[in-house]
Amino acid sequence: MFALSGLVTIGLFFFPAIVIRPFAYQAPRALWWAMAIRQRAPMPALFAGLLCLGLGLVLWRTVDIWRRVALTIVMLLVTFSAVMARINYFEWMFHPVDDVRFQVEEQSKLDAGEMIMAVRFGNDARAYPISEMAYHHIVNDVVGGVPVTVTY
């Protein structure tokens, strides 16, 4: 039961994380499972993780030093997995723009040769520098009353 709950918790984080990783090929079926699991993982991983930790503490009393080392390693992995199942680590690699702000053209320090993405609705014309978008990847904005998501 300890092993099962541990495996479930670890699997709920690691399966999607291993499938959806940069510089690896995603097959359609594997991607589907990864999204399905990642979507549902946070609560089950928490419950399975707590169960595993509880059982681990109970087992702790009854085993020798070597089994305690093994228990500790598993419980650390389980804690890591239960926490990471609720954290979007992609946003650690590429921080989002939490507070979208704009400068008027004259204030901007961009070079004339720098590439931008430009959108206009009515009189509202906006430029999104590609050097900035290539890092943040996504900006949610409203241009001339139209909600847009700028992506790069």
Next chain:
Amino acid sequence: MLHFYLAGINNQNFLMRDKETGTWWQQITGKAIYGPLQGAALELVPSDELTFGEWKAEVSGGKVLAPVAKYTKEYDSKWEPEVAKLPVVISFPGTALKSRDVVVGLTIDGAARAYPWGVAVKQSPIVDHLQGTPLLLAVGPDKKSFRVFVSRVDGQETEFFLKSETKDWVLLDTATASEWNFQGCATAGPSQGKCLDRIPALKDYWFDWRNYHHDTTIYKH
């Protein structure tokens, strides 16, 4: 209104999710691929990829996304040569282009075509036909900005050439002999005041364009 965040990667094109439903969306297609809104598609907004200098010349009173102070060291204007060295996870050997060749990709009535960037810069203005629609691919005076238009004036198909005796970037059309600017609008001649219709186009790596457009053709002059 949906608010999106970065959620993963799928063969080097990113995945995003919306905060409102948790649905997963593919960046390049804007389609929901898993979750409560699966099957939905975001509407592509007309946009340009051009230089800041070109944009400033065309627009007044525009706003520029401000840099975020704590991340400015991550912004790299020269990211393209760095990324060009990175490995690809999906490739199409046997096609005429290499994985990280840059193309201008567009679709008309379900048919897709890729214009290799080097060819576009050298041969601009390019007039082509796709699904019976005549189109004009123009690379701007800065050799970095690009736009694609429907190559018709008052319903009549026309070709375009760069006017050679002037240092300004001006296109001439063969139907009305009017002068056209990079915004696709006639500034002199019988068509003055008229503007060509735009065709959405995307600059992409060949491997990504081909991955999402299996039947794409490649422009050949």
